[in-house]
Amino acid sequence: MKKESSTPTMKDVAREAGVALGTVSKVVNGLPVGDSYKTRVEDAIQKLNYQVNSYAQGLKANKTYTVAVLIPNIVDPFFSALAYHINTALLKQKYRMLLCCTGSDSTQEQEYITMAQQNKVDGIIGLTYNPKLVIEENTPFVTIDRSMGAGIPCVASDNFAGGQLAAEKLADFGCKNVAFLRIGSSLSNEPNKRKAGFENGCLSRGLHYEMKILDDSAPYEEFEKFLSEHIHNGKLSFDGIFCVTDRLAYSVIQTLQRLRQRVPEDVQVIGYDGIRLFGNMDYICSTIVQPLPEIAEMCVELLLRENMKTKPPLICLPVTYAYGGTTSENISNSDEIQQ
Amino acid sequence: MKKESSTPTMKDVAREAGVALGTVSKVVNGLPVGDSYKTRVEDAIQKLNYQVNSYAQGLKANKTYTVAVLIPNIVDPFFSALAYHINTALLKQKYRMLLCCTGSDSTQEQEYITMAQQNKVDGIIGLTYNPKLVIEENTPFVTIDRSMGAGIPCVASDNFAGGQLAAEKLADFGCKNVAFLRIGSSLSNEPNKRKAGFENGCLSRGLHYEMKILDDSAPYEEFEKFLSEHIHNGKLSFDGIFCVTDRLAYSVIQTLQRLRQRVPEDVQVIGYDGIRLFGNMDYICSTIVQPLPEIAEMCVELLLRENMKTKPPLICLPVTYAYGGTTSENISNSDEIQQ
DNA sequence: TTGTATGCGTTATCAT
DNA sequence: ATGATAACGCATACAA
Numbered sequence: 001m002k003k004e005s006s007t008p009t010m011k012d013v014a015r016e017a018g019v020a021l022g023t024v025s026k027v028v029n030g031l032p033v034g035d036s037y038k039t040r041v042e043d044a045i046q047k048l049n050y051q052v053n054s055y056a057q058g059l060k061a062n063k064t065y066t067v068a069v070l071i072p073n074i075v076d077p078f079f080s081a082l083a084y085h086i087n088t089a090l091l092k093q094k095y096r097m098l099l100c101c102t103g104s105d106s107t108q109e110q111e112y113i114t115m116a117q118q119n120k121v122d123g124i125i126g127l128t129y130n131p132k133l134v135i136e137e138n139t140p141f142v143t144i145d146r147s148m149g150a151g152i153p154c155v156a157s158d159n160f161a162g163g164q165l166a167a168e169k170l171a172d173f174g175c176k177n178v179a180f181l182r183i184g185s186s187l188s189n190e191p192n193k194r195k196a197g198f199e200n201g202c203l204s205r206g207l208h209y210e211m212k213i214l215d216d217s218a219p220y221e222e223f224e225k226f227l228s229e230h231i232h233n234g235k236l237s238f239d240g241i242f243c244v245t246d247r248l249a250y251s252v253i254q255t256l257q258r259l260r261q262r263v264p265e266d267v268q269v270i271g272y273d274g275i276r277l278f279g280n281m282d283y284i285c286s287t288i289v290q291p292l293p294e295i296a297e298m299c300v301e302l303l304l305r306e307n308m309k310t311k312p313p314l315i316c317l318p319v320t321y322a323y324g325g326t327t328s329e330n331i332s333n334s335d336e337i338q339q
Numbered sequence: 340m341k342k343e344s345s346t347p348t349m350k351d352v353a354r355e356a357g358v359a360l361g362t363v364s365k366v367v368n369g370l371p372v373g374d375s376y377k378t379r380v381e382d383a384i385q386k387l388n389y390q391v392n393s394y395a396q397g398l399k400a401n402k403t404y405t406v407a408v409l410i411p412n413i414v415d416p417f418f419s420a421l422a423y424h425i426n427t428a429l430l431k432q433k434y435r436m437l438l439c440c441t442g443s444d445s446t447q448e449q450e451y452i453t454m455a456q457q458n459k460v461d462g463i464i465g466l467t468y469n470p471k472l473v474i475e476e477n478t479p480f481v482t483i484d485r486s487m488g489a490g491i492p493c494v495a496s497d498n499f500a501g502g503q504l505a506a507e508k509l510a511d512f513g514c515k516n517v518a519f520l521r522i523g524s525s526l527s528n529e530p531n532k533r534k535a536g537f538e539n540g541c542l543s544r545g546l547h548y549e550m551k552i553l554d555d556s557a558p559y560e561e562f563e564k565f566l567s568e569h570i571h572n573g574k575l576s577f578d579g580i581f582c583v584t585d586r587l588a589y590s591v592i593q594t595l596q597r598l599r600q601r602v603p604e605d606v607q608v609i610g611y612d613g614i615r616l617f618g619n620m621d622y623i624c625s626t627i628v629q630p631l632p633e634i635a636e637m638c639v640e641l642l643l644r645e646n647m648k649t650k651p652p653l654i655c656l657p658v659t660y661a662y663g664g665t666t667s668e669n670i671s672n673s674d675e676i677q678q
Numbered sequence: 679t680t681g682t683a684t685g686c687g688t689t690a691t692c693a694t
Numbered sequence: 695a696t697g698a699t700a701a702c703g704c705a706t707a708c709a710a
Contacts, residue, residue: 020697052687053688055458055686057689060690087438100425118393277416279415368705391703
C-alpha cells in the first residue's frame with residue numbers, strides 16, 4: 001500500500017523501465033546513457049506521465065530557480081510594467097518569479113522577505129520602503145530606486161538626468177516660469193534626485209522655478225490649494241509643471257482643468273515614469289520614460305551574477321522624453337491630444 | 340567539513356540547544372514541548388537565525404502552499420487587478436502566488452502548467468485561451484471566464500446579465516439605436532454571453548441594434564470603417580454603443596472623437612470590466628463592473644476546497660453598472676467628464 | 679514528554 | 695555504462 005494515486009516518481013519510472021534509479025536521473029538530466037536504456041526510460045516517462053519534482057531537486061541542489069520580487073502593488077501601471085519586464089528577464093534565464101505585493105508596508109515587506117527565504121528563493125529584487133530590512137547574508141538582494149547601502153546594489157533610472165531633461169524640454173517648449181510638484185515617501189532618496197536635476201536644469205536654462213513638496217501623509221488637496229494660490233485674474237503664474245510621477249501628473253492635469261487652465265495651451269505638464277494605458281497604448285501625459293526593460297535585465301543580471309565581489313552600488317540607466325499630449329511641441333502631433 | 344557557511348538547519352538548532360531533532364521540529368510546529376526545552380530551542384533559533392526550509396517541508400508533506408495563476412499578461416489593468424485580488428485571497432489562506440504571464444499563447448500556457456506541476460503547486464487558477472490543456476488529474480484547476488467542461492469549475496462575472504444591464508442602461512439614458520462591438524478570441528465562450536445578454540436587453544426594451552464582431556486577427560481599423568459607414572451628413576446613426584471590454588471602449592471613444600462625434604452628447608458608450616486608472620482612480624468609461632474581489636475569493640475557495648465532489652461547473656457573480664463619463668445620466672455627475 | 683529512526687524524490691558518489 | 699546507496703532538511707511514527 002505504499003502508493004496511492006499520487007504522482008509518479010523516478011522510482012516508478014525505474015521500475016516501469018526495468019532500470020535503476022540513477023539511470024532515470026541521468027536520462028532526465030541529459031547525461032550520457034546507453035541508447036537502449038534511454039529509449040526504455042523515455043517510454044516509461046511518457047507512459048506514466050512523469051514530471052520531475054522541483055521541490056526535491058531544490059532540496060538536493062539548494063537552488064530553486066525562483067526569485068522573489070517585492071513591489072508595492074500590481075495595479076499601478078508602473079509597478080505592473082516593472083513586474084512584467086522582470087518576469088520576462090527572469091524567464092530568459094529559466095527562473096520563476098514569486099510576486100510579493102507589499103502595499104508599501106514595512107511589516108509586510110519584512111514578512112515577505114522572511115517567507116521568501118523560507119522558500120529558499122535564489123534571490124530577491126525589491127522596490128521597498130523599509131530602509132532597514134533584515135535579509136540573510138547569503139540571499140542575493142537587488143533594490144530598485146532605493147539605495148540601501150551596505151553592498152546592496154541599486155538599479156534606477158537616471159533620476160537626476162531625468163529631472164534635468166524635464167526642465168530642458170519645458171524651456172525648449174517656451175516655458176519661463178515653472179514648478180516642481182512632488183508627493184511621496186521622503187525615505188526613498190533616488191526619486192529625490194529628480195528634484196535636484198530639475199533645479200539644475202532650470203538654473204542652467206534660466207527658468208524661474210518654484211517647488212511644492214508634500215509628505216506621503218499630506219492630502220492631495222494641498223496641490224490644488226497651491227495651484228489656486230498661483231492664479232491671478234484667472235491666469236496661472238506657471239506655464240510649465242514637472243510632476244514627480246505620471247500618476248501625480250494625471251491628478252494635476254485634472255485639477256488644472258477644474259481651475260479652468262488649458263493643458264498644454266496655458267500650462268504644459270511633464271510627468272515621470274512613462275506609463276502607458278493598457279501597457280502598450282498611449283502615454284497618459286508627456287513624460288520622462290524610464291527604461292523598464294533595461295532596468296529589469298540589469299536587476300536580474302546583477303542578482304544572478306556569480307562573482308558578487310564586483311557589485312556596483314548604484315546603476316543609473318538613461319531616460320528618454322516622450323510626447324504625450326500635455327506639452328506644446330512645434331511638431332504636428334496635435335491630433336493625438338489626450339485629456 | 341560538513342557545514343559551509345550555509346543556512347542553519349534544524350540539526351544545527353538541535354545541537355545548539357542541546358536537544359534532539361524532533362524536539363526542535365515540535366517547537367517550530369507549535370506542538371507541546373516542555374517549557375525549559377521550548378525556551379532553549381527558541382533561544383537557539385534566535386541565535387542562529389534559523390528559518391524552516393519550506394522546500395523540505397513541501398517534499399515531506401506533499402503540499403507547497405503555492406498556487407500558480409495563469410493570466411495573459413500583467414500590464415492590462417483588468418488582468419493586473421485580477422492578479423491583485425487573487426493574491427490577496429490566497430494570502431488570507433497562507434498561500435503564495437506563482438504568477439505566470441502567458442501572453443495568451445497556447446504553447447506558453449502549456450509550458451507554464453508543466454512547470455507549475457513540476458513545482459508541485461497545490462493548484463492552478465487560469466484565464467487561458469487553450470481549450471485543451473493537459474493537466475494532471477490530481478492538480479486542482481479553476482478557470483476564469485473560460486468554460487473547459489469536464490468537471491473543471493469556471494468562475495465568471497454574470498456576462499449575460501451584464502450585457503442585458505448595458506442595454507437597459509442605454510435605454511434608460513434615452514438611446515434608441517445602439518450597436519454592440521466585439522473583438523477577441525472566439526474560443527472564449529463566456530464573454531460571448533455579453534452579446535447574447537445585450538441582444539436580449541435590446542429586444543425587451545425595444546432598442547434597434549446592430550452588431551460588429553471582429554476576430555482576434557482583424558485590424559482595429561475595421562471598427563473605424565464600420566463606424567464611418569454609419570455616419571450620414573456628419574451624424575452617427577447610433578446613439579449608444581456597448582463595447583465588449585473597457586479596453587475596446589477606450590479605443591472606440593478615441594475613434595469617435597476623430598470622427599467628430601461627441602461622447603456622450605452625440606453617442607453614449609458603455610464598456611465592460613470596470614477598469615480603473617492606477618487601480619483605484621477613475622473609471623475610464625461608463626462600464627459594467629466585474630466583481631473582482633468576489634471572483635478571486637471564489638476561485639481560491641473552490642480551488643482549496645477539500646470535498647471536491649461538489650464542484651459546480653460554472654459560477655456567475657453579479658455585476659454592477661458604474662458611471663464613467665461616457666453616458667448621459669440625469670444625475671449631476673457632469674463635473675467629472677472624462678475625455 | 680523526549681529522543682530515534684525512517685522516508686519524502688532527487689542527485690551524486692561510489693563500486694561494479 | 696549501469697546499479698546501489700548516501701545525503702539534502704524536515705516530519706512523524708514509534709520507542710524510551
